Amino acid sequence: MGVLLKVEDLTKSYFSGKNENRVIKGVSFEVEEGEFALLMGDSGSGKSTILNIVGGMDKATSGRVFILGSNILDYSDKQLNEYRRTTVGFVFQSYNLIGNLSALENILLVNGNNVASARKLLDDMGLKDRADAFPSELSGGEAQRVALARAMSKAPSLLLCDEPTGALDYENSRKVISSIVSLNKNEGITILMVTHNPAFLPLADKVIRLKSGWIESITVNDSPLSVSELKW
Ligand SMILES: Nc1ncnc2c1ncn2[C@@H]1O[C@H](COP(=O)(O)OP(=O)(O)OP(=O)(O)O)[C@@H](O)[C@H]1O
Numbered sequence: 001m002g003v004l005l006k007v008e009d010l011t012k013s014y015f016s017g018k019n020e021n022r023v024i025k026g027v028s029f030e031v032e033e034g035e036f037a038l039l040m041g042d043s044g045s046g047k048s049t050i051l052n053i054v055g056g057m058d059k060a061t062s063g064r065v066f067i068l069g070s071n072i073l074d075y076s077d078k079q080l081n082e083y084r085r086t087t088v089g090f091v092f093q094s095y096n097l098i099g100n101l102s103a104l105e106n107i108l109l110v111n112g113n114n115v116a117s118a119r120k121l122l123d124d125m126g127l128k129d130r131a132d133a134f135p136s137e138l139s140g141g142e143a144q145r146v147a148l149a150r151a152m153s154k155a156p157s158l159l160l161c162d163e164p165t166g167a168l169d170y171e172n173s174r175k176v177i178s179s180i181v182s183l184n185k186n187e188g189i190t191i192l193m194v195t196h197n198p199a200f201l202p203l204a205d206k207v208i209r210l211k212s213g214w215i216e217s218i219t220v221n222d223s224p225l226s227v228s229e230l231k232w
C-alpha cells in the first residue's frame, strides 16, 4: 500500500507582539492508504492543530503536508477549497449538525441532494429509523453517527476525527468507534483519529504520540483487534 499522507517537518507558531509561541516544533509522520492511525498526547500537545492543518482548515508556519504526493501547503485558496470539498472528511467532538434540519437533511445539505445515497449512508450507520429525527432528538452516539454519515457523503480519501467519542458515554462511544472501524475495514477509508481513550489503542494500525509539539513515538501494531475482540 502507498502512503496517503506524509507530514514533513511541520511547524506552527502563534505570535503575540514579538513573542513567538511554537506549538508544533517539527513534526514528521506518514499514514498509509487504508491505515487506521491514532494521534494521542496530553492536552495542548498540538493534536487538533495538526489535524486542522492536514484538513486544510489552518495554516502551517513551515513544513510540508503531502496528500498522495502533492503538498497541500502550496495550494491556492481555490485548490484548498476543492481539497476540503472532495478529499478530506471531518468529524469533531461536537457533532456540528444543523439543529433545525433532520438527520437526513443534514446529509442532503452537503451531498448534492441525493436522497437515495443519504438514506444508504444512514442505513450503513444503523440509523435507518432516525432519518427524520432532529439533532435534539438524537442520542450523542446517534448524532455522531449522523456526522460520520455526512462526512462519508463525499467519499473522502482521508477521514479526520478529532475526539469523536470525547462527549459520549460508554455505550455510545462503543457504537461510534465500531462505525469508525467499520468504515476503515469495510470501506477502506484511511483514518487519522485524535483520542484520549487508551482503550482504543489495540484497534489501531499505528499510534502517533505527541508531546509538547514534538513526536514522542510512533508505534505500528501488526495485529490490531476488531471492536468485538476489544475488552473494554
Ligand atoms: N488560536 C490560538 N492562538 C494561540 N495559541 C493557540 C491557538 N490555538 C491553539 N493554541 C495553542 O496551541 C497548543 C496546541 O493546541 P491544540 O488545540 O492543538 O492541542 P490539543 O493537543 O488538541 O489539546 P486537547 O487535547 O486539549 O484538545 C496549545 O498550547 C494551545 O494553547
Ligand SMILES: [Mg+2]
Pocket: 047, 048, 049, 162
Ligand atoms: Mg484538541
